[in-house]
Amino acid sequence: MSGGAWVGRAVPRREDARFLRGEATYLDDVELPGLLEAAFVRSPFAHARLGAVEARAARALPGVAAVLTAADLDAAPLPVGAIEGATVADAGHPVLARDAVRYAGEPVALVLAETRALAEDAAERVDAEYEPLAPVLDPRTAAGAPPVHEHVPDNALVRWSRRHGDVDAAFAAADTVVAQSFHIPRLVAAPIEPRGAIARHDPGTDVLTVWCSAQDPHRPLAQLGSSLGRERDRLRVIVPDVGGAFGSKGAVGVEVAAVAAAAVVLGLPLRWTEDRTENFLSAYQGRGLDADVELALAADGRILGLRAALFADLGAYLYATTPVAPHTTAMLLGGTYLIPAVSVEVVGAATTKVPTGPYRGAGRPEAALLIERMVDVAARELGLDPIQVRRRNFVPPEAFPYETPLGWTYDSGSFERCLDAALELGSHASLVEERDRARAEGRVAGVGVGMYVERAAGLWESADLRLEPDGRVVVRTGSSPHGQGHETTFAQIAADELGVDPEAVEVVWGDSGEVPPGVGTFASRSVAMGGSALVVAARELKQRAEAAGLSLAELVAAEGGAEASARFSSGLVFASGAYLAAVEIERATGRLRILSLAAVDDSGRIVNPLLAEGQVLGATVQGLGQCLVEEAVHDEEGQLRTASFADYSLLTAAELPPIASRFVETPSPLNPLGAKGIGEGGAIATPAAVANAVADALAPFGVRHVDPPFTEAKLWRLLQGDPL
């Protein structure tokens, strides 16, 4: 363990001044001479054969440089990612549609003009022939629907299953079996800065430079390299300041590949700045999962077995990360519990909707919702206290490292301690008293808890460290910020390791020409992986100094500066936690009020409590949005009905409930910082806790389960006794 003056301190962010003064440089702020602006012609149909694309009228407009279709671009579909043990179809997203369109909003042609307004004018004059086909919307019935891709006749883009233990025997021996079906709707990540890219090709060096609003440069580099057939030394990706991502800027969008390919064809610098409507229609969405889950229990509440069938609404194509979320859901279905026999099957269905991909939590919120709701359903069925049922089934502290029946190894955890902390922080006993008092007065109130386990980190990350003779420390990291505060936390880590002030530390990130190869920022992995790589590099420098019998400062002076590079690898680490929610439902309107939330997260060692709490609050409010208002709705023709912030609401400051946050610190044994992950817990556990509180509130009305979001209309109908 490293230990020093800075790690663990709640210091404000060093990077804030440029954001507060309006001096940050986001994608649309990058200025290059001669930039042309892009607009896309997008399919108005969810599913259609694509005929001729007629662009003469568009090309004839003054100020229009080019209108390009699939035939004009030398670009393969974006690469499809593999998942261990899964069958994954070859259904990569074509950069521009060819012969068919498979979701409303799919890019068909690319228009380049002197201004965005001119490009949009021209896009409206492009005339494409469409022969509409039947949309495929429901992942449960997709197998019997017309194929979205001819070579995938059963519409199963991903198949995965795992079985451990004698599941049939566990169910046969059970005193009680509970079964429940779920529908978890699609969500939109909705960073306030939409996506975008700038591409410039230098014909002299044949280097293509792509500025990209992305979570890191590494994945755009790999994915664009694959699509465009470009080696790393002919491609440079620069990530500027990024206005939020939440998973949605991890895999590179086809629009980025289209603009990059077009820049090579045209020999001109190009910019695409996504607008909000495009972001709703065409950025990959999150969640989108139907599930049937069964739990087998003994009369005392011990869980004997779990059986689940998951039907993921993957959409029309597979981005590199599309299969990840349902696989993560499946692997985490056991949650914080010892379940000896488990069987899970996943079908990732092709539908004629925009693809799905990671959105904050990425499979973990679905897993938490499923298992935590099942525990509450089972407890009610057995007439037991849901908290006691949890205690009876927790993986105990002495079991770590604990290999689950599904095959992941939880590195560390203190699940019961987290639960106790949440019950204390949220004053559980008095919440229950208040609920009972409210009920006695005829009001509708409920209390619920949600546990979670979060797969985080894993793979490897890089750091280059240089100590300058003038005292500056330069850290080049493979991790990449989009709001998290790397320039502060990484400086704190370096300061402790090297015995310097954080102000002396410059953190360089985002430019593939400047930083070492890396994996990137996702899955709450930056501190555990990138931070640990920095620790390893610093310790290597210290060892070198020690071996030479010098202090670090003497080594730097003697060598005119000192450098070290490190790659840090580790297995997965598992953050965890417990959330407690109290709710009341207005009887006359069905309106759900969140009375309070208590959030306890075990993210291992915390580098900066101020920033860590910021992550918890932000993620929790996103989780609340999923409970209250957020749902991407497609109509029966496959058109997205929620394609603006007017139709797809985000919570505002006016709706913020009281949220209390506390950390339990069970250090991970897998990295020198003892860190796990902090970015997603709130989005993972909040829906589970609130769903349990809502079900608790509605139990006196004979309601066992409600799917999110818990809208007024839905809850009001349930209060009237209408089945949904």
Next chain:
Amino acid sequence: MTRRIAVELNGILVEAEVEPRLLLSDFIRHGAGLHGTHVGCEQGVCGACTVQLEGEPVRSCLLLAVQADGRSLRTVEGLAPAEGLHPVQAAFQERHALQCGFCTPGFLMTIDAFLRDRPDPSEEEIREALAGNLCRCTGYRGIIEAVELAAERLRRA
């Protein structure tokens, strides 16, 4: 077809030939080159593009540049002193009221105008005042606390 406009932007007279359809947000960003004002939705919902027109917060994506002709505009670049931070900006840093920072200038311009009207606001009034600006990162609590802190300091100043 273009029209000539003259706008007082952060105290400096800016003259330009603009298309009548040019949004004020695009004029500020690309005509005047002030990138601190951000465009988040162009639908008047998110509030990222909030600037002050004659001292009042407005959504610059819902106005045309020609509508600002002959009037004064203030953007985030006009809020910050030459060195250091405005009291609202400083409070944002101390209370960790920003993460990705993209929505921040819009919040700052809303709050600056709000605190001029309501120097001693209740928490309820602060929440209402902030409800027209979306932040996807922070969960708002830091922003609410920053407004309270800035209000207290501005009252004492």
